[in-house]
Amino acid sequence: MIVDLLVRDAYIYVDRDWEVDGGWIAIENGRVHSIGKTSQEPPPAARTISARGRLVTPGLINAHHHMYQNLTRSYAPVTNGSLFEWLTGLYPLWAKLDEESLYLSTFVAMTELLMGGCTTSMDHMYVHPKPGLIDAQIKAGTDIGFRFYATRGSMTRSVEDGGLPPASVVQTEEEILADSIRLVERYHDASPGAMTRVALAPCSLFSVTERLMSETARLADRYDLRLHTHLAEDPDEDDYCARVYGCTPTEYFERVGWASKRSWVAHYIYPSHDEIGRLAQAGVCATQCPCSNMLIGGGSADAMALRARGMPVGLGCDGSASTDHASLWLEARTALLLGRYRNGPRSMTARDALEMATRGGAACLGWEDEIGHLRPGACADLVIWKMSDVALAGAHTDPVEAWLRCGPAVAGTTIVNGKVLVEDGEPVMPQLGDVLTRHARHARRIQCLEA
Numbered sequence: 001m002i003v004d005l006l007v008r009d010a011y012i013y014v015d016r017d018w019e020v021d022g023g024w025i026a027i028e029n030g031r032v033h034s035i036g037k038t039s040q041e042p043p044p045a046a047r048t049i050s051a052r053g054r055l056v057t058p059g060l061i062n063a064h065h066h067m068y069q070n071l072t073r074s075y076a077p078v079t080n081g082s083l084f085e086w087l088t089g090l091y092p093l094w095a096k097l098d099e100e101s102l103y104l105s106t107f108v109a110m111t112e113l114l115m116g117g118c119t120t121s122m123d124h125m126y127v128h129p130k131p132g133l134i135d136a137q138i139k140a141g142t143d144i145g146f147r148f149y150a151t152r153g154s155m156t157r158s159v160e161d162g163g164l165p166p167a168s169v170v171q172t173e174e175e176i177l178a179d180s181i182r183l184v185e186r187y188h189d190a191s192p193g194a195m196t197r198v199a200l201a202p203c204s205l206f207s208v209t210e211r212l213m214s215e216t217a218r219l220a221d222r223y224d225l226r227l228h229t230h231l232a233e234d235p236d237e238d239d240y241c242a243r244v245y246g247c248t249p250t251e252y253f254e255r256v257g258w259a260s261k262r263s264w265v266a267h268y269i270y271p272s273h274d275e276i277g278r279l280a281q282a283g284v285c286a287t288q289c290p291c292s293n294m295l296i297g298g299g300s301a302d303a304m305a306l307r308a309r310g311m312p313v314g315l316g317c318d319g320s321a322s323t324d325h326a327s328l329w330l331e332a333r334t335a336l337l338l339g340r341y342r343n344g345p346r347s348m349t350a351r352d353a354l355e356m357a358t359r360g361g362a363a364c365l366g367w368e369d370e371i372g373h374l375r376p377g378a379c380a381d382l383v384i385w386k387m388s389d390v391a392l393a394g395a396h397t398d399p400v401e402a403w404l405r406c407g408p409a410v411a412g413t414t415i416v417n418g419k420v421l422v423e424d425g426e427p428v429m430p431q432l433g434d435v436l437t438r439h440a441r442h443a444r445r446i447q448c449l450e451a
């Protein structure tokens with residue numbers, strides 16, 4: 001038998017309990033076929049890639065993002081505002097999103113993620129000034145061959161109802177629930193090796209009604225879906241929940257039926273000790289977004305403490321206008337720095353950060369059987385990392401620590417579903433130049449800049 005692809009002579013981080021110091025990994029039909037040491041004979045392959053001196057890891061998983069925001073990256077008028085100031089400053093611009101700009105921003109975001117070693121991403125798309133925006137995102141994912149977990153985000157509360165966004169980007173409960181069902185029935189693929197899945201994701205506790213939260217949880221039960229939202233991200237959210245619901249964000253989350261193993265939440269910075277224990281017990285996962293949290297200056301979850309309490313933690317880039325980049329490697333490195341800065345040098349290792357970016361993200365997406373590791377039978381989503389020989393000079397004792405400490409690391413080769421999408425550090429999509437030209441046009445239109 002001849003396998004499709006063989007990556008050889010690499011240091012392979014297969015999973016949290018399995019590393020191969022000098023070996024090969026064989027790929028067949030979009031799956032990991034087999035793994036062996038250099039001393040063992042690999043199967044014959046249609047194509048062989050040498051990864052001598054390189055680290056190979058599972059593709060990283062991005063468990064929280066807002067891809068459309070790359071149309072307003074580092075937008076000067078709001079770069080130094082608080083979270084609520086930043087949101088209210090940008091909503092009027094995001095009200096100008098349309099199908100084409102969503103397609104283009106998603107295409108750019110996925111390409112950037114691939115270049116940073118990410119092979120699966122969710123996207124939390126909650127601004128809907130026009131219909132069909134998530135359809136456009138799914139088309140971008142399909143055109144690239146990216147493994148995409150779309151989420152049907154939503155907002156019902158505009159400024160008139162005490163919320164933050166303008167009326168033009170919110171929808172009624174009925175519109176949201178009907179479109180959620182439409183997207184799930186059309187695109188959600190629960191089968192093994194799926195390239196597109198759909199989850200339900202009201203934006204936050206302060207932007208939708210209580211009824212929408214409860215009805216969304218019921219819909220997730222009916223269709224066996226995952227649930228996602230922002231939770232306990234900012235002290236302003238605590239004040240809002242106390243004033244409007246008479247309880248804390250976590251108590252409200254429990255009240256609307258979300259404290260279950262279907263749910264993963266972004267941030268989770270301000271829960272009490274008891275609340276962390278309760279949600280961990282219920283099976284809820286969390287996503288830390290270190291760069292976004294630090295740029296917005298709003299605090300960050302103690303990821304290792306959440307993990308110690310039994311809550312799986314993944315990593316996310318968060319919005320492309322709050323983080324302004326889309327590199328999961330950079331998030332992993334920042335998670336390591338933040339964890340050690342907070343809790344000391346023994347609190348966290350590069351392997352902990354890598355585990356969050358792989359196994360942790362897979363847990364958030366409820367997909368641990370197939371992604372986030374390279375055990376035989378897993379999806380063939382992997383990265384051969386490229387690092388400067390200058391930056392690595394002198395690093396001879398631990399390739400995983402060197403990968404995260406020495407950096408900056410970018411993907412030399414990114415493989416998704418057995419297909420090479422980044423080669424020699426460059427994306428292979430032929431339409432990328434055209435996409436970037438059109439993306440620039442839309443970004444200038446949305447930011448009211450002259451063409």
Ligand SMILES: [Zn+2]
Nearest residue numbers: 230266318319
């Ligand atoms: Zn977010």
